[in-house]
Amino acid sequence: MYVKTTKRENKSGTVRYLHLAHNEWDPVKGRAVPKVLFTFGREDDLDRDAVRRLVASLSRLLEPGEALASTAAGDLEFVSSVPFGGTYVLDHLWRRLRIDRIVGQVGQPKRGRRRDMSMTERVLFSLVANRALAPSSKLAAADWVTHDVHVEGLPAIDDDACYRAMDWLHEVTDDLEKRVFDEVANLLNLEVDLLFFDTTSTYFELEEADGPVARDDKGRLLTDDRPPAEEDGESADQAGFRAFGKSKDSRDDLPQIVIGMSVTRDGIPVRCWCWPSNASDQTLIRQVKDEMRDWTLSKIVWVTDRGFSSERNRRYLRQGDNAYIVGEKLRSGSPEVKAALSRQGRYGEIAQNMRVKEVRISDTERFVICHNPEAATRDQHIREQLVSQLTTLIEDTDKLSDFKRGELRGKIADKPGLNRYLRTTPSGKLRIDTAKIKTEENLDGKYLLRCSDPDLSAEDIALGYKQLLEVERGWRDMKQIIDLRPVYHRLEERIRAHVVLCWLALLLIRIIETSADATWTTVRRELDRLHLGTFTGPTGLFRQVTALTKPQRDLLAKLNIPAPKQIIALEPAPR
Known part of the structure; x- marks a missing residue:
């Protein structure tokens, strides 16, 4: 028939x-x-x-x-299949945040010829999607878009298009970040009452650092012959962008830059910054506060770690209607820390692994001592191991010559954990510092917080500071999932644009994790199973999406994203 x-x-x-x-x-x-x-x-x-x-x-x-x-059909040919789900979901969220419109609104580049903003927007999205799904260099990203994935409205690109889009992104970063955050705040109904800030560093596989150039007080290149801006009577130093410094990745042997990020209590990244390697944590927080002030946010309680706890920074963060929660160094030896630790009082239980005690030693600031019993047990175990190791090292050293003991003393001094419990007698003998051990026992599992807000409870102060881990989680995902490094760029403006692309990718990931209540690794794995197949036949070419599985349907429902059309494209054969 x-x-x-x-x-x-x-x-x-x-x-x-x-x-x-x-x-x-x-x-x-x-x-x-x-x-x-x-x-x-x-x-x-x-x-x-x-x-x-x-x-x-x-x-x-x-x-x-x-x-x-x-x-x-016997004459229907299956041509190819590429992952579809990841870019489909990211693109929907990108458009929901109106980033496609924002790119068109922030304007044309300040110099050079006018560009096709619709193409620029598609290229930027593809670079952000690449960071979230398959991080690679811009050259590899262009090949990825062309052959290994489906991006709506962008069948193919080259690396030159990627670099042009990044150059444009660098010029409009400030305006784009502000507008994107406004859309995120509206979408998620964010209440930015606590704003967490921290810095990290990323290194470059270079043998030599960048040469010093003139910069303003914010670490940005001076574009004219004006002298660097002055702050408190001192001119900002000239500095190379990628330079040697104290590395938070234990790679002091390689040039690096400093990156800062502010995050809400829900882990949503608000904004990111880049500075030369010589930037000091003690001065960065003031710039961050000034730039966030222009965003017309409500009252903010800044939450930072011990690296930003100088008196000048605290005074600066109190300006306006703002406040702070700052970690304090227990071993700083300051009179305030000694007074806080010496005050008697009962701890209040706020969680299974957290006890807090508030002490009053100032009219303008509040101090909260936090104690973690599990951390205390861990600290005690580590100290016992260190003391045991040190005891073995200095055993029978009284029989050594002064030169040999001095040599051993120098080796121990290079190991801070061991050196902490070592003392030297007036005659040069090496002994265990029992007084230091007793002092350290009183600090097991404890950390001290300083807060200027009079209304926050001690529990809110402790839990607010504990959420600073969200920034650390952001750094971990930036480096391990989005692959902030290695950075395959030489020009400073493209390095800065690369960091912004990573920030946008982290923003989309965090919104997906918040909505789906699942890790991005799990979500990405499920989305990668949704493919787009290409078929050709006598009548032409068409692209069809594989059938949705139940986990994929549930995921799209949580994200409030409609199911994709079964047939994505139809291209009739030429007559």
């Missing part, structure tokens, strides 16, 4: 009719002639649902493989 087509001419033109027919032998004519079994009617009025039900009903009479082979 087969489908037979007949034509009939009428006033409106040629009309085609479809019939189900089969050939029968006609002995009179001596040949096979078609016999119509059923008429489907006019082709333009065909009930396709009824035909689909008929085909499905007949397919049940065959084995699954035979049914598939019989219903597939």
